[in-house]
Amino acid sequence: MLDCTPKEVIKRSGGLINPAKTCQPIGAMYAALGIHNCLPHSHGSQGCCAYHRSHLTRHFREPVMATTSSFTEGASVFGGGANLKTAIKNVFDIYNPDVMAVHTTCLSETIGDDISTIIKSAEVPEGKVVIHANTPSYQGSHITGFSNMVKGMVEYLARADTDGKKEQVNIIPGFVDPGDMREIKRLVGKMGIKFIMFPDTSGVMDSPMTGKFDMFPAGGAQVEDIRDAGNSSLTMALGYYASSTPANLLERNCRVPAITLKTPIGIKATDDFLMTLRSKFTLEIPYELEEERGQLVDVMTDTHHHFYDKKVAIFGDPDILTGLTEFVLSLGMQPVHVLTGTPSGTLGGPQGIFEKEINEMLAAARLEGRVKAAGDLFELHQWIKNEPVDLLMGNTYGKYIARAEDIPFVRVGFPILDRSTHPYLPIVGYRGALRLVEMISNALLDRQDRDAADEDLELVM
């Protein structure tokens, strides 16, 4: 019914069909929500702000507060400076956040509003701060926008103002769910090292029901902590595309050494994450984490026969895909199609890392597969028609392909609009990997049960 995709692949150059990405500003808005007492502000038409809020609300099922410059025709002709100044005044008068985080849109970027100059000439109350990020929607993707807003946090807030560096690590978690951020914090906490995570949307986008509406929920990175990030002895950027640029900026501005690692999805990436922490801070891995790892390996052993030879197509955001691809390979599956909508080269950011990393993983496993950045789901669907798979993994938009091709589907990534609880539960760390094993094997085995003839239906699998 929903299958409008022809099998034959023809080269296209006129834009996208069924995108696997969205625009920068929503990433910037999500990142800004990871600062405590921060109000994101969209400098553009009010539709942008409404769409981002709706989209984030659908994924997180939480109120998403953000303001807009409400551009009109006049602003588009004469520039949006006056709108932004009015907005800054109103935001502090009415909502009184500690931080206002302005991001631009394609409209204000094209008009050429100079945000830092406007901010400097605006009335910002004592003790309050306005930060900004340039997030033109015609470059990169929502991941780029996330990265740019974190860059803005570093630029405006982080300061090196102690004599030596402190024995503490900065963690930039990347565009992941609050449940993932909580899990990363738990792992670092178990290692016994002091850390500063920013942005941190836990406690904001997974806030509890209290019977009250909090414009600014209890969670989020504290401004003074982000300031202090300039005094840390190490920054760990998790994910090249969402986190490496701000980490590198922090290294330049405040001489905090930066390491970029994969988002710790799956056993190997989690090992890498913990081993890096161990070697940098000469710590021991606590027994609890060794136990968690052992449990994960135990389950992988118990279930490996479920995954043998299974072909899988994965799509979504590049940093998530790198970890997922590595993990499904370690389960014995074959990731034959891996596609992200995010372009692999971004201005001042990573260049071609996505394809390189995935191709190296496939080569090491002696597999051939299609790998593409800046692709769309139309193309992924065509690949699947030409080389079918046993499993599809990706965000909610994969459900059309899963239905058309009748393949099991595991929802992972952003956005997930048709299921709940994902913002609370991690896919990172050993616990997250355990959850992925459960999701993947349930999907495969449910399908096997559904398709089994009566005589083949098995009780023990």
Add this chain to the structure above:
Amino acid sequence: MSTAAPNVIEERESSILVKGRQRKSHLKCDADSIAGCVSQRACVYCGARVVLNPVTDAIHLVHGPIGCASYTWDIRGSLSSGSELYRNSFSTDLKENDIIFGGEKKLARAIDELVEKYKAPVVFVYATCVVGVIGDDLEAVCKKAAQKHGIQVIPVQSSGFIGNKSAGYQAACDALLRLIEPRSAACPPGNKHEVKSINYLGDFNLAGEAWIITEYLRQIGVEVNTVFTGDSKCSNLQKAPEASLNIIQCAGSMFYLAQQLEELYGIPYMRVSFLGLEDTSASLRSIAAFFKDLQMKRLAEELIQRETAAVKSQMEGYREKLKHKKAAIYVGGGFKAISLIKQFRELGIDVVMVGTQTGREEDYQTLHDIADDGTVILDDANPSELERFMTEKGAHLLVGGVKERPLAYKLGVAFIDHNHDRKHPLSGYVGAVNFAREVHATVCSPVWKYARGTGGGNYAGLPQC
């Protein structure tokens, strides 16, 4: 002297009133939002997109950077009885180079590639903000493509900054008028009352609502010529001039189209509402009265009696459980808000707050007239205002759209989506029961017992559902 609470912005005071408490009976509406407010409103493109998107066999091509296409990909919940083409997301995905050198060539390529793949009878090309600034000549590109492919390629002038959502409705209606135009010579305006055929404007067939109403009308002897735009096809829409009457459900989006259709094709229009028992019956009666057909009047009365009787016991059951609960309304258009007040009355529920994103002055006048004393009426509300008035008034239930849902839940207030995310048809008699069931499902959910425990909810002292 200012009577507003500290969290109400001074400029916003003229957009809020409490019935019976203030001398003024009209409030400021239809104005631009204030910069720096958390507005629940959307843009021109959004308005145009929601009106046109249900045209099922069209290619809806969004000309701009990717975001505008991403956020509107299959979010409307409009059902189709045929093509599913409209549920794909097509974007020119403009990049930096296109912004500098213009996006016209890429747009032309996109149209070529899509038309070749999908063989659609019409392409709608939506202008987004940036297109309005870089000055792509959409008209020229569309005209050329139309000639090349022998189909209609219609630009929709929906750059986000040129107004609010209402301006987008008008842009969409203009696009629809252009779609209809070529056939105008074939059907000269005449005495159309002989043909008992109508266009049904402003129903987007969410959860199949247009199908319910079409069936009612068929039963009283009226043929629905085409729906604007729920489950519509290009070929049906082009036959619009053949109808003898236009009925309008969602006036906010379609009033302009109705006026134009009257002017251009001599088709009279009337407002209807199929939300709630009372309005549904009244609307069927007015349609029958319009055709001055005794047989139709009799069939309408029979249908009204039959359908009302069929849902009576269910409605009474829900009313018993729901009476004296308090509801707050915050929806897109004024006419829907008016219907909802009546519908809540049918269930014995008091409306304590009512507001809209784009209601017009006459809508607010009507809201003021029918609201109970003490009801808060507000235009373009922000979340703080919604919170304040729902809490102050002790609302048990909010009716709204996607952004309002989690706000209500956080307050321990039940919620119904009366927008894109609705899951059951809410129109007609069957819709009235669905509505009552949805109200009951959320207001009487056991979850609020736990929410009460954490300090939320307004249920203390109320009889159990």
